[in-house]
Amino acid sequence: MRILVSASLAACALYGQTGTLQPPSAGFVFDQSSQVLRRVQGIPGASLIGAGVDFGFPITAATVSPRMDSVLVVAADATPHLFRVDGVSAVETQVSGLSAPDRVAFSPSGTAAALYSESGVQVIKGLPVAPVVTATIRLRITSKLRRTALDSLAVSDDGAYLLYAAGGPVELVGVAGDSRKLLDAPPGALVAFAPGGHDAAVFHGGILTIFQDLIGAATRRDIQGVSAPSALAFASDGRTLFAASERIRGIYSIEATTGNTSTLSCDCAPTTLITMGSFFRLNELGDGPLWLLDASAAPRLVFVPAKSAL
Incomplete structure (x- = not known):
């Protein structure tokens, strides 16, 4: 009964916004094989891979914001375009001055974005209503490293700070020009900001460090026992940090204030944590199921069946 009510409310909400009845959506996923962005239609545990979003031109890449209201696409002619999306x-x-990115990182709530390319990182604020490029920042990446050597990139919700790792120290960079080394790290470090502030997490050399108030007191908690994560992401309330691990075939759930850790096992090898509202996508679209972490209440793992011929 609870699931039926939730589905009905979601559908009614979309009806009120658009004037047409639309099925509820759990998010989006880029279909690399057909070069389209597809909707994940339905509710958790009863979802299907849906039709592609029509942008009016062919695309080669698409990155969707955590609240699923903005998407940055790269057209077949390599030009970038920013769209507002709904059901x-x-x-x-x-957006004036937008450059084609090699990598896109939205802030935890999707109010800012960082677009990385060889020429630097463009920071966009004001999403989704009034986006504007507010800064272009050069990262300290040695000339010996390829452009793909950026291990991890995160931007705060206020668009004021970048956190990145590029085969060496983890750096904190302010768009106002201030920067500092946060800590030393070997290649493969991961970074993530928490929503609504400047708390953050860094995985470096087998240690997971959670920082509170990076810009102020910057207190830290080091956590051992998180095995080879492939991605980090905070829950929407910032109280829980999730870490995806192919090695354990599961998800770590870490309480940010205490460091208490639990795990969720998965019949998959999670490679990413892409925020989609209250869900996190754990893998890319392929021949097998698409796996989602439902973090709306007690965390649980659900899957979307492999796409049929579309």
Whole structure:
């Protein structure tokens, strides 16, 4: 009964917004084989891979914001475009000076974004309503490293700070020009900001460090026992940090204030943690199921059946 009510409310909410009845959506996923962004239709545990979003031109990449209201796409001619999306349509928003990125990182709540390329990192604020490029920052990456050597990149919700790892020290960079080394790290470090502030997490050399208030007191808690994570992401309330691990075939759930850790086993090898509302996508679209972490209440893992011929 609870699931039926939730589904009905979701559908009614979309009806009120658009004037047409649309099925509830659990998120989006880019289909590399057909070069389209597809909706994940339905509710957790009863979802299907849906049709592609029509942007009006062919695309080669798409990155969706955590609240699923913005998407940065790269067209077949290598030009970047920013769209606002809802349950029905995608409408382009003009952003002056936008450069084609090699990598896109949205902030935890999707109010800012960092677009990385060889020329630097463009920071966009004001998403989704009034986006504007506020800064372009050069990262300290040695010339010996390829452009793909950026291990991890995160931007705070206020768009004021970047956190990145590039085969060496983890750096904290302010768009106002201030920067400092946060800690030393070997290649493969991971970084993540928490929503709504400047708390953060860094995995470096087998240690997971959770920072509170990086810009202020910057207190830290080191946590052992998190095995080879492939991605980090905070829950929407910032109280829980999730770490995906192919090695354990599961997800670590870590309480940010205490460090208490539990695990969720998965019949998959999670490679990523892409925020989609209250869900996190754990893998890319392929021949097998698409796995989701439902963090809306007690965390649980659900899957979307492999796509059929579309």
